[in-house]
Every structure is written in C-alpha cells, then in structure tokens.
Amino acid sequence: MDFVMKQALGGATKDVGKxxxxxxxxxxxxxxxxxxxxxxxxxxxxxxxxxxxxxMEAERERVRQNVRDKYGLKRREEREAEAKAAMEAACSGGLTRPKRAIPPGCGDASDEGPEESLFEAFLKYLPGPIQEFFRK
Known part of the structure; x- marks a missing residue:
C-alpha cells in the first residue's frame, strides 16, 4: 500500500514548493x-x-570521382537524366510524327501494289485441295 501512495503522490510532493x-x-x-x-x-x-x-564528405566525393574517372562511370544523376531523355525520345513519335519518319513498308499502303484480301491471304496457308475447294 505504501508503494501505491508513493506513486500517487511522488511527483506532486516535488512541485508543492514551487x-x-x-x-x-x-x-x-x-x-x-x-x-x-x-x-x-x-x-x-x-x-x-x-x-x-x-x-570527410568532400574527401569521399574526391575518391568517388577518381573511381568514376578511372573506370569511365557516370554519376547517378547523369545516368537518370540520360535514361529519362531516351524515354522521352522514344515516346515523342506517337501519332503526330511526320510520314517520312515512318520506315517504308510499315503501314503506308499507298506505296504498295494492289492489296489482297484477308481471305486470299488465309488461303495461301491452306493445303492445295482445300484451296481449290474454297476458290470454287
């Protein structure tokens, strides 16, 4: 019981004088x-x-730079900037790129001869007798 009383009044007795x-x-x-x-x-x-x-940090950076120079490495910021620029360059084409940037034979049907229908293209891959059956 004494313990409980001391705990309850322990902090208060110190502050009474104040x-x-x-x-x-x-x-x-x-x-x-x-x-x-x-x-x-x-x-x-x-x-x-x-x-x-x-x-100490300046000394560490000097050592890091020596290693980068020795092995031809790039700083993290430079690598991230190059990767970001490459991603933007890859995505910059999209639907707005000019026609001359499209390689020949990729989606420009006007340059090619007459197109064959999907059915005729499908028939090319069938065996001979089945091709004859469908063409009749």
Missing part, C-alpha cells in the same frame, strides 16, 4: 553564466562536428 512560490525568488547569476557557457560550448562542438563531417 506552487507556494518558494523557488522563484532569485536565480543565481553564476548559474546563468554557467548555462550560457555550456550552451556556447555545445554550439561550438556542433559547428566543429559539422565542419569535420563536411571535410
């Missing part, structure tokens, strides 16, 4: 100075860490 106004008198000026010094030190450490990280 509620009564006992802890709000004056703050220690040296504590404020120490806190400002601590924050300044943290800021400097963060700047040093960022500078170190930027230096």
């Amino acid at each position: 509620m009564l106004g006992g802890d709000q008198a004056e703050k220690d000026p040296e504590a404020q100075k120490k806190e400002e010094d601590r924050r300044e030190a943290l800021r400097q450490q963060e700047e040093e860490r960022k500078q170190k990280h930027a230096k």
